[in-house]
Amino acid sequence: MANSSEALGSFREEVKSWLADHFPSSLAGQAGAVLRMESVDRSNPDLDLWIKRLGEKGWGTPTWPAEYGGGGLSQLEAQVLNQEIDAIGAFNPLIVTAGMGITMVGPTILEYGTEEQKKRHIPKICLGTTFWSLGYSEPNAGSDLASLQCRAEDMGDHWRLNGQKTWTSGADVSDWCGVLVRTDMDAPKRDGISFIMIDMNQSEIETRPIRLIAGASPFCETFFNNARAEKDDLLGDLNGGWTVGKRLLQHERQSQTGSSSGMGGGQKRSLRDVAEKYVGLDAQGKLSDRDLRGRLADHMMEARAHSLTIARIVAESRGNAKVSAAASILKNAAARVAQNRAELLLEMLGSHGLGWEGEEYNADELAAVRTWLSGKAMSIYGGSFEIQNNIIAKNILGLPENTQRG
């Protein structure tokens, strides 16, 4: 690892030259086109090649330990890597093609897993050859996750799982799933929960995709009917799953702060340009809808404030990337910025922002509508806006909890 600015400089050169040699130029700027959660185009040979090269280098998981197949880079080196990836319109496809493997499962296995579990699972995540899903929410356990009912019985040599999960992203295409299950029916809510990893290739698990307001989605309902998991696929302590699960949620929140990079920049059309095209500038060069102009400026300022906050928090952590206490703030702000952006974009497009399909609308217009709708989930999943505010109030501000009716 190298953190001095000199060493970082030479590392930057190394990255540049490696990228020049290994990133298929046909993919430049194509992240949005080839990487969609609901359908990654795996028939693209250049994409496959890029996944393979990046995975073998370990740079899809740059900060993970090299001994398990990660890149072994420091946070600052990883930042340099991401900057260079962004700079040439490249992207890290593994973040998508590993499902929840890189953003959530991997870091948690690295923290709580046995040596054997790490050796078994981490390298395949680094190579992008296993797709992970996560079974958390249930129909009656959303914000109140601890009330989950899906359970695993100890059958001596294996676990038997029964119950239903929902919002399991990519369950239908996943190889493995991390499931929060009740292993002690008598213990108080949070105390009887364990985290079990389960092989999804068995007929005792059924998945049903969920159609969303924006159309097709990667989410599924997942049914476990006497599904089998091995005894050594318990992650963390028996009945200690709440701790593991909470940690995973923190990773999720972190991944939704808007600070994860390496997904490629420059995909978004500038709001200003859309405004000029659809709304128009007046003789003074100002947006002719002055009301919209003020709200657009306000939004841009908020977006800027959000990205400056991410940068500040990264700088203040001095390269020491822990799950940050600020994640709840950043997640709420990220959702607000993205949702406002989508609303403003729609408003600028006017009736073109109401198109659903058909050739009367261009691709950007149709994408704006779907993004607007799917973005409503940003303040719901990974702990809703309300839950994040509870966390801020309690954990950051130290406000007391209410002990009677209010």
Added chain:
Amino acid sequence: MANSSEALGSFREEVKSWLADHFPSSLAGQAGAVLRMESVDRSNPDLDLWIKRLGEKGWGTPTWPAEYGGGGLSQLEAQVLNQEIDAIGAFNPLIVTAGMGITMVGPTILEYGTEEQKKRHIPKICLGTTFWSLGYSEPNAGSDLASLQCRAEDMGDHWRLNGQKTWTSGADVSDWCGVLVRTDMDAPKRDGISFIMIDMNQSEIETRPIRLIAGASPFCETFFNNARAEKDDLLGDLNGGWTVGKRLLQHERQSQTGSSSGMGGGQKRSLRDVAEKYVGLDAQGKLSDRDLRGRLADHMMEARAHSLTIARIVAESRGNAKVSAAASILKNAAARVAQNRAELLLEMLGSHGLGWEGEEYNADELAAVRTWLSGKAMSIYGGSFEIQNNIIAKNILGLPENTQRG
């Protein structure tokens, strides 16, 4: 009483001619100047005359029963009266010079008082010869009024009061005060409270004016040191004061919905004219600060929505004026409208909106600053914004109360 449109028409003529004969024209449009809560100018002979004439006619309390000195008018007649009062720049000074007598105490005595209590107190309120204050809040009992500690002991032939009240408006100039006191120290919070009327002319009661952020105020801290009240000055049942008190608060809320009239119109400068003067219009006749223009329009629309809502609710009650369930909504909206107005006014005045005193600022500018500051109380007193929202959630929407930590 006359409610047919024909009868109302002839009543309107009667009002017009009475007003023409009795309202001193020197006072037209002077409500703001002569009626300030913190200092009513009683040295003005025309004002005294007007109070006397209006009081003797009973029209300062138009809907109160004539037998106790009220006007005996129907709600619709009273509306006509108020309209005609407004139309000529007149006003009802008794609303101010009776303290809380007209808006709060009177209606409550009429509802809960014995025949003797009505005969004793109501006529003097109608004539404007007694000034009433109310002792409700205590330093540690604000929103949570039921935790009040001020107490009255039964001394056989009288009550002995000890304790402190705060936010007693006009206590220092009041003749009588209605006080919520604890008469049973052992009963649960709300069950041991009584409402006692007390003569303020005794040395056992000390008042200390409260200075507010806007300067001098009518509010006092009031200290009862073995103060004496008569046994027959208990209003309502012994230990039944919570019911009486809640009713009074409803009257207070009602009086703060923005719907009370008869205080004279046309005192306020139009925001549009202030905007034109201080901000300026451009060549298109639009406010040159377009950002402000949008916010100003939004405010005016909200103000209009508020007044239309008052009118709708009055119309829907079909002249049957009860304390409305909508009072909480209207009070919150009234506070928001008034506070936004004050902020916008200040913003338009710019540095002239920061003046405190001195001849570099004109009277309107100085008033704008004080109004801005004192208006912050509108969402606090009479049940705060938060308390009103609790009332709406529970009483109107029927949302359940929380029974455990949240």
Added chain:
Amino acid sequence: MAALTEEQALLKEQVSSWAREEAPVSKFREMRDRGTETGFDKGTWSAIAEMGWAGILIPEDQGGVAMGHLTFGVVLEELGRQLTASPLLTSAGTGACAIILAGSEAQKKEWLPGLSDGSQIFALAVDETPRHAAPDQIALQAEASGDGFILNGLKVHVPEGLSADAFIVAARTQGQPGESNGLSLFVIQGDTPGISRKRLRTADSRGYANIEFSGVHVARSALLGELDEAAPLLEQILDCGRAHLAAEMLGVAAQAFDMTLDYLKNRIQFGQPIGSFQALGHRASILYTEMEMTRSCVEAALEALDKGDENTAELCSLSKCKAGQFLHHMSNELIQIHGGIGMTDEFDAGLYLKRARALEYALGNEAFHRDRFASLRGF
């Protein structure tokens, strides 16, 4: 401002129960899933017409019941609650208003009975750009030719544009875009040669079309009102449409509020109905306050139309703006408070959200009407 009459209150109840039983949101969903050309169900429209609701604005001597805008708004609100799809607003509302306000006796006789019994569907073809613009921006040309006119140009996103039997078309007969003189209105049969329609598939699954006018020849009798002087009339017609839209929006939002309130009372998390959590309770209180204020504005605008009040334009902009603000806020809270379930297509929230934006943008969004309100107030 008056309260609803007893008659109006009864009608409200009648429409409400009819919509819940005969044209509920589930029916709209079925239609969406099945796919329709027109965006509404013909049977539903016939039923609406049979009950006389299409004739509410139309004089009795032309087959209507002449009950006025406030009554019409009651119907629109209740149908809006169920997202009941029909050309009621466009045809029996805006279309009829155009004929009533601008039509000659002959034109009234020709068109109003059909509008009243639902056999004629009218569409207002006004917008030429994706965002609603002031009338003076209209560019579609109607050139005098012989004893008639030839029209050339494009109207976009015309509601019921696909099923309309006739169009009310705002066109330029003089001058340039930017001038409010030189505008004229025409009523034109949909099958006139030179008119072509392109169906639009929109997020709210209703029937819209782009209408192209290519050398469309119409007779002088197609002119509605005075030549070149249509601008003030068009504003009046648009204001009718705005107040009607606001009434429908109030209904959509009120239903979204009720669904949310229901969920707050019944969804249990952390051992409590989520409505018992004070932060959500306060948000519900604030939404309710907004709803009450919006209702007052909507009713006031409709009443002003009925009375020919001089503040009508201002009140129509007020009601469209307030309804837009409330519906925007409410439709977002509908999703947010329902959480994950609100995101699923299976639940109805998405249908309300999509319809909300379509209504919000129609005939001017909040920004448009804030601007107009300020101009009307002279600043």
Added chain:
Amino acid sequence: MAALTEEQALLKEQVSSWAREEAPVSKFREMRDRGTETGFDKGTWSAIAEMGWAGILIPEDQGGVAMGHLTFGVVLEELGRQLTASPLLTSAGTGACAIILAGSEAQKKEWLPGLSDGSQIFALAVDETPRHAAPDQIALQAEASGDGFILNGLKVHVPEGLSADAFIVAARTQGQPGESNGLSLFVIQGDTPGISRKRLRTADSRGYANIEFSGVHVARSALLGELDEAAPLLEQILDCGRAHLAAEMLGVAAQAFDMTLDYLKNRIQFGQPIGSFQALGHRASILYTEMEMTRSCVEAALEALDKGDENTAELCSLSKCKAGQFLHHMSNELIQIHGGIGMTDEFDAGLYLKRARALEYALGNEAFHRDRFASLRGF
């Protein structure tokens, strides 16, 4: 974006404890009650200068410590928390920036040492109307006369205008208001004949004055920078002032937040600390989120000034606007959450609220900077 250095963090702690002990809000209150001419305490100002904080922006060879804007912001923020009154921002901030950015070597030598040790107080005389306007609106005339200039006109609401030893005056030497060419800057001794000051008594109890220039004759050496070409320089100077104001505003708001948080934890109603009520808890969370975002903007603007970043103007408008929004919101919540006690003059909330608006309006309010930001972004 960088984090504060260890040195800066130490300074922050030092300023914070000094302000709490030596110049707390109670001292400001005493001064207000006593009544001062200048709006600050001379002893406090001397102490600030002695600690070297007035020299933070000034080069070492002119008596300063040259630690930059981010460091200066740290001091302003911590003093802002206690409403510590002094000419630091106006004199050692904006005043010094004017000389540093526009002064000749001779002018730097003449003025900077005095600004650095606090013996000279400068005031920026720019506004001519109650609302801050873009520089091109400046009308105050400076007419060439002999080898100097004669100034005529009025500058209003000049901070520290009463105590200033010298003024930085933005004046028009050519052209008409509305043109950005023709502006020039002057540095003018306060006792120059023809200058008269009128003290203003403001809600925030600080020292402001209207300054009238009536036939004020100054030598050519009073010119700061190029004749007629001051507009871009003036913008830079104003941007320094805006970023400094934003830093002070962040401090005022942060203290208001802390006071509120304290009250939420300690005020008991209904048997609970009121901060346990979820609606208030969520409001506190939202305020905290806003505060964190504001801090990032403020530090970024100060850092950009230090680095001469090309986005400096945009970041300065961003920071002034965000700080304005947050302080506006926070100062209102300060009162609202404190309830009755917040309304009393005895409690400090009112002092923070009054100061909040004064800072909000200084050198452009949120609307001004939203407009400027949009223009800088090209729309």
